[in-house]
Amino acid sequence: ELLELRSIEKFAATGRIARTMAHEVRNPLTNIGLASEQLRGEIDGNNEEIALLMGMIDRNVSRINQLITDLLNSTKFVQLQYTKVNVNNLVDDTLMLAKDRIDLKNIKLEKSYDPNLCDIKVDPEKMKIALLNIIVNAVEAMESSSGVLNIKTEKDGDKCLIRITDNGSGMDEETVSKLFEPYFTRKPNGTGLGLTSTQNIILNHNGKIAVMSAPGTGTSFTITLEA
Numbered sequence: 140e141l142l143e144l145r146s147i148e149k150f151a152a153t154g155r156i157a158r159t160m161a162h163e164v165r166n167p168l169t170n171i172g173l174a175s176e177q178l179r180g181e182i183d184g185n186n187e188e189i190a191l192l193m194g195m196i197d198r199n200v201s202r203i204n205q206l207i208t209d210l211l212n213s214t215k216f217v218q219l220q221y222t223k224v225n226v227n228n229l230v231d232d233t234l235m236l237a238k239d240r241i242d243l244k245n246i247k248l249e250k251s252y253d254p255n256l257c258d259i260k261v262d263p264e265k266m267k268i269a270l271l272n273i274i275v276n277a278v279e280a281m282e283s284s285s286g287v288l289n290i291k292t293e294k295d296g297d298k299c300l301i302r303i304t305d306n307g308s309g310m311d312e313e314t315v316s317k318l319f320e321p322y323f324t325r326k327p328n329g330t331g332l333g334l335t336s337t338q339n340i341i342l343n344h345n346g347k348i349a350v351m352s353a354p355g356t357g358t359s360f361t362i363t364l365e366a
């Protein structure tokens with residue numbers, strides 16, 4: 140019992156640390172980003188070396204920002220602000236956020252939306268993050284130009300289903316079993332917090348997330364939410 144209490148305390152502490160970090164780190168980080176933007180206007184556009192360094196600053200600023208977002212969303216206590224949204228619109232809004240990456244890799248997008256999908260009550264900002272993490276992984280797992288990203292929505296009784304399928308590398312059983320663990324990654328620059336956040340957000344919505352994958356064939360994530 141004592142042990143259990145300790146782990147609850149640890150969870151609460153993790154949440155507190157993450158929130159403090161988010162606040163204390165994001166403000167100075169924003170200043171770095173703004174300063175870099177201003178410097179960019181000052182420097183000679185022909186200086187390649189400096190442009191390269193500025194690019195490095197910007198990439199690292201957004202990387203730290205992303206890390207903070209992931210960290211916040213992967214601690215158990217996510218604060219949700221519920222609003223009624225249409226599932227198909229929610230998916231489209233998320234796709235907008237991923238558009239650059241999808242276009243950059245020349246990924247083919249297939250949408251099969253159920254027109255009868257009604258509104259569901261979710262925290263749209265959190266849910267977009269949850270879906271985006273899956274979509275980003277899918278894009279990263281696929282080859283340029285031959286990649287196909289399929290997104291399906293379906294109304295199933297009083298439930299709404301969102302299925303995201305890729306024809307990328309797929310995963311072996313061991314990888315699938317570790318998928319949602321914090322810090323589990325097979326990428327050189329991965330954080331391993333993306334799917335931890337996704338699962339956490341879905342579970343906080345009382346939803347379900349399931350995965351099917353086969354090496355060399357692709358991966359499919361299915362999210363089920365109460366309508």
Ligand code: ADP
Binds near residue numbers: 308325326333358
């Ligand atoms: P990260 O993307 O930072 O590695 P994630 O939690 O998003 O962390 O994903 C964990 C790992 O799961 C990835 O490193 C990858 O090995 C595997 N993975 C997730 N989604 C897919 C996918 N669609 N296809 C193949 N592997 C995947």
Ligand code: MG
Binds near residue numbers: 272275276333334
């Ligand atoms: Mg990821």
